[in-house]
Amino acid sequence: xxxxxxxxxxxxxxxxxxxxxxxxxxxxxxxxxxxxxxxxxxxxxxxxxxxxxxxxxxxxxxxxxxxxxxxxxxxxxxxxxxxxxxxxxxxxxxxxxxxxxxxxxxxxxxxxxxxxxxxxxxxxxxxxxxxxxxxxxxxxxxxxxxxxxxxxxxxxxxxxxxxxxxxxxxxxxxxxxxxxxxxxxxxxxxxxxxxxxxxxxxxxxxxxxxxxxxxxxxxxxxxxxxxxxxxxxxxxxxxxxxxxxxxxxxxxxxxxxxxxxxxxxxxxxxxxxxx
Amino acid sequence: xxxxxxxxxxxxxxxxxxxxxxxxxxxxxxxxxxxxxxxxxxxxxxxxxxxxxxxxxxxxxxxxxxxxxxxxxxxxxxxxxxxxxxxxxxxxxxxxxxxxxxxxxxxxxxxxxxxxxxxxxxxxxxxxxxxxxxxxxxxxxxxxxxxxxxxxxxxxxxxxxxxxxxxxxxxxxxxxxxxxxxxxxxxxxxxxxxxxxxxxxxxxxxxxxxxxxxxxxxxxxxxxxxxxxxxxxxxxxxxxxxxxxxxxxxxxxxxxxxxxxxxxxxxxxxxxxxx
Numbered sequence: 166x167x168x169x170x171x172x173x174x175x176x177x178x179x180x181x182x183x184x185x186x187x188x189x190x191x192x193x194x195x196x197x198x199x200x201x202x203x204x205x206x207x208x209x210x211x212x213x214x215x216x217x218x219x220x221x222x223x224x225x226x227x228x229x230x231x232x233x234x235x236x237x238x239x240x241x242x243x244x245x246x247x248x249x250x251x252x253x254x255x256x257x258x259x260x261x262x263x264x265x266x267x268x269x270x271x272x273x274x275x276x277x278x279x280x281x282x283x284x285x286x287x288x289x290x291x292x293x294x295x296x297x298x299x300x301x302x303x304x305x306x307x308x309x310x311x312x313x314x315x316x317x318x319x320x321x322x323x324x325x326x327x328x329x330x331x332x333x334x335x336x337x338x339x340x341x342x343x344x345x346x347x348x349x350x351x352x353x354x355x356x357x358x359x360x361x362x363x364x365x366x367x368x369x370x371x372x373x374x375x376x377x378x379x380x381x382x383x384x385x386x387x388x389x390x391x392x393x394x395x396x397x398x399x400x401x402x403x404x405x406x407x408x409x410x411x412x413x414x415x416x417x418x419x420x421x422x423x424x425x426x427x428x429x430x431x432x433x434x435x436x437x438x439x440x
Numbered sequence: 441x442x443x444x445x446x447x448x449x450x451x452x453x454x455x456x457x458x459x460x461x462x463x464x465x466x467x468x469x470x471x472x473x474x475x476x477x478x479x480x481x482x483x484x485x486x487x488x489x490x491x492x493x494x495x496x497x498x499x500x501x502x503x504x505x506x507x508x509x510x511x512x513x514x515x516x517x518x519x520x521x522x523x524x525x526x527x528x529x530x531x532x533x534x535x536x537x538x539x540x541x542x543x544x545x546x547x548x549x550x551x552x553x554x555x556x557x558x559x560x561x562x563x564x565x566x567x568x569x570x571x572x573x574x575x576x577x578x579x580x581x582x583x584x585x586x587x588x589x590x591x592x593x594x595x596x597x598x599x600x601x602x603x604x605x606x607x608x609x610x611x612x613x614x615x616x617x618x619x620x621x622x623x624x625x626x627x628x629x630x631x632x633x634x635x636x637x638x639x640x641x642x643x644x645x646x647x648x649x650x651x652x653x654x655x656x657x658x659x660x661x662x663x664x665x666x667x668x669x670x671x672x673x674x675x676x677x678x679x680x681x682x683x684x685x686x687x688x689x690x691x692x693x694x695x696x697x698x699x700x701x702x703x704x705x706x707x708x709x710x711x712x713x714x715x
Contacts, residue, residue, distance in 0.1 A: 175547075183702070184699075184701045184702050184704070184705040185705060186465070186614075186701050186705070187465060187466055187469050190461075190462060190465055190466075191462055191465075191466050191535065191539075194462050194515070194536070195536065195539050195540060195543055196543075198517075198540060198543075198551035198552050199543065199547055199549060199551060199552065200552055201549065202547060202549070210705040210706075210709060211705065211706075211709070234546075236543070236546060240469070242473075256542070256543075256546035258539050258542055258543065260466065260539070261469070261470065263538070264466075264470050264533050264535070265470060265473060267531070267533055268470055268471075268473075268474065268511070268531075268533065271509075271511065271531035272450075272474055272477060274474060274476065274477070276473035276474060277473050277474065277475055292699060295606075296603070296606045296700070299605060299606045299609055300605065300606075303578065303581060303605065306578060328571070330574060330575065330578065331570075331571045331574045331575075331613065334574055334609055334613055335613060338606065338609055338610060338613060338700075339461075424459075424567060425571070425613075426459045426461050427458070427459050429459070430459040430460060430461070430485040430486065431485075431486075434485060434486070
């Protein structure tokens with residue numbers, strides 16, 4: 166898990182006693198503020214013993230001996246392991262310990278040493294709801310099934326290749342929401358109203374659009390040189406889809422400049438959904 | 441986005457100038473260390489103006505006036521907005537600012553005020569690779585397609601309902617890995633070797649197993665009272681699957697006690713995959 170050209174980069178270690186998801190996510194968010202520096206990132210999950218912590222420290226010492234000045238982001242609960250890592254030859258950014266102390270003071274209780282495995286099974290009801298939401302999303306991907314559409318928290322509507330599927334999966338996996346998605350076809354688009362199978366769920370519909378150029382590029386990847394991928398066809402479908410959204414007061418978003426995380430946050434906010 | 445019984449809980453706000461993913465993830469990880477306290481969590485994304493920050497502060501003031509002592513986790517880059525939020529009547533846990541200062545000192549440069557939108561499109565190549573990985577995962581879900589199996593970074597193998605699909609989606613969406621999955625059927629299980637369509641990818645295979653009881657429960661949800669869901673059938677299939685993994689030196693994992701995040705981290709570590 167190291168980059169190809171380590172000599173030109175600054176080592177950044179994300180070390181965790183659990184999955185490393187938190188260390189990697191927040192560490193990367195912090196490093197994104199320093200666009201002028203290249204980092205060689207390495208995530209080391211499940212560091213749970215002193216010998217494993219010492220192995221990490223040895224790797225850091227080797228980097229430091231080459232003059233590469235490593236950074237070390239840690240989310241490790243055991244004080245003994247934090248001690249070994251903090252004594253390593255890196256700049257140590259402890260993502261949990263300081264904030265835990267602040268919280269202990271605010272809440273007037275001591276943090277549990279047992280629990281706090283946020284990325285573990287944790288609240289199993291919530292966990293299995295997320296897993297069921299993923300299955301629901303797959304069953305309802307691209308209008309495959311209109312059974313159980315009444316169970317959908319949201320129905321994402323868009324012409325083919327506007328980003329419905331990844332957004333659907335993200336909302337399911339991250340937030341446990343039941344998301345169906347419906348592909349607007351040419352047959353649907355000249356009509357005034359929403360397609361019949363989703364019309365009665367209008368207040369749960371959220372539309373996506375994109376730019377004609379972007380859509381044409383994405384469609385050419387799938388079916389090079391097709392009428393389906395032509396700029397004219399894409400322009401026409403997007404214009405009609407946007408008209409359909411407006412006429413039916415379906416909120417919509419342009420996916421060409423937004424990530425799935427951003428789109429998901431907007432959709433949840435607009436539709437007043439909670440995880 | 442508030443809990444149902446706010447009076448019994450302590451308000452925890454996750455406030456961000458972007459999606460709120462980081463604030464919510466790390467904030468929740470921190471709160472998980474205080475299992476004795478119930479929190480009513482509220483994520484407020486896209487707080488980008490002083491008036492929006494003041495609206496949040498007013499909501500916090502209303503909680504505080506009721507004696508509910510709110511917590512406020514923030515990931516907000518603009519100093520003016522941080523100032524408004526920090527002056528609110530909450531215990532403020534600033535998840536970025538302190539660490540950014542540490543990093544500025546270590547790196548000897550000032551953090552960019554422009555960039556750092558980690559959950560935005562960011563590195564678009566990487567972003568579109570993640571989106572393509574989601575499509576690849578859907579096309580190869582449950583052995584649907586053996587085309588392009590040679591492009592898989594990993595092939596997850598398991599009997600039906602052992603957790604292949606959510607793990608596959610997580611690896612694709614979070615890490616941009618191309619993951620195929622293959623359902624072991626009864627026909628596959630008495631054999632010595634791996635099923636023909638995946639045999640030549642043995643070194644990319646990773647197996648899942650679970651406990652017979654858990655598998656039986658999950659299968660009963662899908663097909664109540666069926667032979668497929670019976671404890672005997674589940675016990676038999678799992679024993680044979682584990683034998684198959686061992687005989688073919690396919691690493692494997694029990695999914696009954698691990699989250700998709702944990703399984704994904706183990707799979708990446710075992711198969712030496714990087715995002």
